[in-house]
Amino acid sequence: MIETRMATERAFLIGVDWERDGWDIESSMAELAQLARSAGLDVVGMLTQRLPHPHQSHYLGAGKLEELKARQAITPYDVVLVNDELSPAQLRTLEDELGVKVIDRTALILDIFARRAQTREGRLQVELAQLEYRLPRLTRMWTHLSRQAVGGVGLRGPGETQLEIDRRRARQRITQLRREIAEVRAHRERYRQRRRQNQMPVIALVGYTNAGKSTLLNALAGSDVYVADKLFATLDPTTRRVTLPSGRVVLLTDTVGFIHRLPTMLVAAFRATLEEILEARVLVHVVDITHPRAAEQAATVRQVLAELGAAHYPTLTVLNKIDGIEPNLSPEELVREFDLDGDVVPVSALKGTGLPLLLERLEAKLMEAERVREVTLVLPYDQVRMLHLFHERGHVEDVSYLPYGVRVRGRFPAYLLASLIPQLHPVVEREGQRRPIERMNRYESHIPSPQPFPKHSV
Template identity: 50%
Template sequence: MLHPDIRADKARRLPEHGLAEAVSLAAALPGMEVLGAEVVRLPRLQPGMLFGSGKVAELKARFAAEEVELVLVDGPVSPVQQRNLEKEWGVKLLDRTGLILEIFADRARTREGVLQVELAALSYQRTRLVRAWTHLERQRGGFGFVGGPGETQIEADRRAIDDQVIRIKRQLDKVVRTRELHRAARRKVPFPIVALVGYTNAGKSTLFNRATGAEVLAKDMLFATLDPTMRGVTLPSGRKVILSDTVGFISDLPTQLVAAFRATLEEVLEADLILHVRDIAHPESAEQAADVTDILASLGVKAATPMFEVWNKLDLVDATTHDGLIRQAEAREHVFAVSALTGEGLNRLLEAVSTAFDEEKTDLTLTLPFSEGRKHAWLHAEGVVLAERQLDEGWQLDLRWTARQEACWRGL
């Protein structure tokens, strides 16, 4: 495992921590034995080989001595660099995106998950045809005597991939429509949706299992959860909510995966409350939280959506840090220190979730002109309409809503 540390780049995290995360990624693939890991410091990237000629030769000798079969580079590697390094070292090479795609392909279980991974892999593969084929200059002959030079191999391969992408997108469109039907059905049921989000291996699935009694796969492993799971939970107040477990985020998440998993991540967009689960015992917990915030913003999660921060894995910190974290969390609004493994602090969190949905509601009757169809649809989607009458000038609506819902509606 090689982690390029480029001096010109101002990375958010320390290269040693980045390397440790990359090794954990490799360990998430079954049958993988990591023989060595190294931070390679570079003044700049070399366009042809990524590394300088001296480093390439040094690594070649080491790989031959240790009988290395696969080299993982924790960062982007261009198709040309990948082809040149594989030829020079005589090994297979994967960059960060390729490794994450391999993990997702191994871990996907539902039909939707398999399709999403396949779509992401094809999008990635399409950009790397230059590496996969060494006969791109060959051309197939034309038809008859007046045929042109014909189609190059790379064009044929690219077209085949494009055809597959179109087919998978059609199948995923059906999944999106099905999900939308499920969401529409849930909107008619007065159960709020609470979504768990966070960095991969922050403990979301363990928290989900602890709160719901479900048996979702929960391991100390990156990307243990790929397929979203939803369960009903009865809170201490007796109120019922739907808890949604989602795929974990990671720094430099490949754009192909963000696009492919958008249908799954849309569950977060529909949430009434987001629980941002953080591994508070991790040395770069703050940096991980910043990565999650960036990805949520890129997905279009509304700033108006309430969010609680859950500092998980209290059981992994020493006694002094443990007590300090609890005091910090209690002093801040919407921050909760818990251990999903032992259940510590969970009651306080669930009570706060219950209180969040017990906001004071006010009744109001208003008349909305027919031209305000968007606002009218939003009111019904939020389930705040008690009664509706049609007048000549528009709809007359009896509403019961919270101050937050009113502010959102007036901002439309």
Template identity: 50%
Template sequence: MTAGTTGGATAKGPTRALVLHPDLKSARRRRPADLALAEAVALAAALPDLEVTGAEVVRLARPHPGMLFGAGKIAELKARIEAEEVALVLVDGPVSPVQQRNLEREWKVKLLDRTGLILEIFADRAHTREGVLQVDLAALSYQRTRLVRAWTHLERQRGGFGFVGGPGETQIEADRRAIDEEVLKIRRQLAKVVKTRELHRAARRKVPFPIVALVGYTNAGKSTLFNRMTGAEVLAKDMLFATLDPTMRGVTLPSGRKVILSDTVGFISDLPTELVAAFRATLEEVLEADLILHVRDIAHPETEEQAADVRDILESLGVAEEVPVFEVWNKIDLLGAEARDALLVQEGRSPGIHSVSAITGEGLAALLDAVSGALDERRIVETLTLGFGEGRARAWLHAQGVVKAERDTDEGHEMTVALTERQQAALARLRQG
């Protein structure tokens, strides 16, 4: 978003924001409230033209249907909002349209829930055509359930979605029609972009270079590691969601093997379902990877919980079990000597775990050697005979770029191929189907 357009941001300065984390006793998955609040503040800091003036954990036995918070807490927060001249309240959790409208009227400020905030950040970070369209589609899905904001921002000339600002309410039916028309328009545009991406992928399959995908929780250091491994200059900041668009680069490993390295959008706990669906295409490189590097911020107090969130999302995306995964424990430079020693002992006992510092380069050589070894070990050369009626399987093998030699026999096409275990399983399914 451009300067001066976020909510109450003016030429005088940024929008003043208050971050609230509702700590519900009935929450299914308990995270320490202070750490959840810290992540919410980091999310807010990722939005430009925003100044977080305060943050607070609000403990709730249960959410109040119409106002989320109790009357006493609402009055207390109203006094704080007025005293600190807050223009935007960020609630780290779901807020219903009715709750949002009532709280905005009571506090006389704009309000964003967690989904709305993440969408605003995504809108500001997405740069490729597909990334922008995917974010737009996610925003439409989210906003259609609300219809409490004007949709004049559909013709916007700036980043962001207008969730923070906006000229006020309009007729609901007109809003609904505007949303539906925009959804159809974006889906048509996205279909063209996805088709172009498929052509690019098909071209890449003809080059026998394995794909190595970096995944991980947002701010785990993926982009910094990507830059260190490739010499690229991808945006790498100590900021949540610094990378939203997939970036791919060719890398020559120390063994001489060439691979394609893919940097992907960071995952986060409670990622809105609209975004998981909308970014599936953005994460297609992960689905096609020969090796996944799960980058973890091993110095973070919630590193285990973050890792579990990443695994859950990979599973929801349908990442095949046969794709090998290395855990890359990043940011060891932030650990004390005792913690580092314990980490190295654990690494030595667990194959598939590699401790590194993307900042200093420590451990990177060993990681690259392991990547090369894993790709070499898992590519098996064999000779197959495909019947003349198995044209789809034959075309698939050629598209994968794994055919080393081929000749026709009386029985069919005799092909010498070099396949990874994942490709072997995929070919078996193709021949059975």
């Protein structure tokens, strides 16, 4: 049996330095090279040019374009990767001039997503994003698209070009995909509704791609989620149960990583997935502190969260991979050195450093987000089954058995008290004072109902 393998394609990278997003050209091109390697390409060269903006027809200036053609003889390449999203005209002109395949940054990211998507939901979302990207670019994809299809006998007429047929089929497929993704969103919403009924709090891991979110999930939950030193290794949200220091159980969700210049069609297509972030009570922003552009990456994540409508969510910043930087730096020194801000915890998810402190800070942040109250109440013996809810979703400090019921003292979230106290009829105690049922409403007035986070369209 003869094993055949496709030769690795050689990629040449080009980019225009026009400082539109705050990233310097060196860092941006280094990330493009990392994307290329994640897509299985061999980077053989790089060319950049400083311009006020990319050329309207062929991206690079005329002189640099000639230089790029000359490089083909010195360093042969099979594909040219462009560090921006190209218009259909720019794409067509570059391919005609260079005689090789040209892929822009958006198409490259879409290709990586297509390679990594494992679930049906992920594949649907990626296919939708790819079709919406390709639809206006169909004119350059196949040479046969200018042919006309004519009818049979008695049906002859001007006909329909193959391009029009392919566009129509693409639009039909986009409509079908949107319908199927809407069904996925409805299924996810039903699942979220069950979680809301169970009052199980959700904590979402967010961050730049390859920051170590999946490794952190595995370390905290003892799970075996797929981990790789690749961009976008995780596309489908993964949820695991994590026990906090008080014994309370929460759901920790790993989400798709962000990247600067994240294609807008990807954000729209992955709306069903990204809505997991909007359901969280607390966000854990994971930052790769060893990356030379850690501050810029953190700013990109905050920008995407703002676009999703989650900028105001309670957030704990985790400075990951501290085993790879200078030891003995305090969190304050790390924040100053890497120009970060917010409530931070330094950890090494790979080695387990700082995880106990992270769980403590995470629980404190969750209590703050849920407006946890310290109360004492009495469960009548016919309602004692509720005791396990207080153990599971709060922190029970003391339990004592009285002739008329079970007295429970502890710290509990406001939503739990607001939902359960109306079911307790004989006695509620607070601050050492017994209150009969007729004064229940006065007690409840001290417990503000939790305000749901607003839904935002992506």
